[in-house]
Amino acid sequence: MQPSDASRNSTDIRPILGKALAGTRLDRSDLEAILSSPDWTSIAAAGHAERVRRHGDRVATWTAFRVVNYTNFCDIDCSFCSFKDEIESHRGYTLPLEELEKKTLEAKELGCDAIFFQGGVNPKLPLSYYTDAFRMIAGHGMHVRALSPVEVFRLAQKENLSVPALLEVLKEAGLGSVPGAGAEILTDRMRQVLSPKKLSWQDWCETMGHCHRAGLPGTCNIVFGSTETVDDLVDHFCFLRDQQDKTGGFLSFVPWVFQPQTRNFPIRHVKSWEYLRMVGAARLFFDNIPHIEVSIMVLGRELAELGLYAGADDISSIVIEENVLASRGLKTMRAAESYLREAGFEPRRRKLSYELY
């Protein structure tokens, strides 16, 4: 069945998919054709063929980490966010070091090997809050993934440090890698719609480049399902691939869709086939990014399972805590393993660095 959709486009994309599978880099017009095409089954099949070429068809990976939402004070005002609280409102929270340590130890006890330290952009927090937290977490033998580009950028400004100088201090304290958060869609037009106070796409890429050069790898993502156009999606993909050519620190790409968090933000229902087309497109276009992740937390189990047959090789989960999104994720290691086994794969646990256990 062909989807009936405004993006219906009769171009035969099979030659473009064949080009990617023959090892030729796709250009932006190829990507535009793929992301406009209703032929999602061919795209997903080609994405899966490329996944099999890179990683085989046997193994799919998972990881176990705890998300710690350390503060919900934020002065960025993303239009889609319901997590933040106003600075000085006295309603929000910032977790003290003791609470952070309690959560770290609980996570360790549950078998996690990493803390994903995620919060609002809180201009009241001094650098020592982060360095103390990172030292404590790393001191318990846990990997620290923290600070999206906007948090890094703003903290450097506040502390009157260059971004590379700040990253050295944070790395010395224990920071091990950075999340791809805050990218959403990297075009000027969509930045205005989503979060005009966040970094421009140029600053986002430049800050990520500094992280990569400092030896702090991470992920990159897209969050779609709002008012973006195919041009926005293509620009976003091109900016990420260009950045990866320069600094090479993106270990994986993760396609997300916007969640209904607030009534003020227009989201549309992303059809399952559209999501699978995105996964396949990513696997074919990002010839320089090793892994594609699907998020069970956002998509649910059935669609994530199909994503593993459309180009993805990792499910990221399990996640012990997530306040920003209502979690649909896997809760235990056993659940992650049986989920992947039932999906037809040999489950392998990995670290956040993608090193296998």
Ligand code: SF4
């Ligand atoms: S999404 Fe993050 S940066 Fe944006 S307003 Fe919410 S907490 Fe702040």
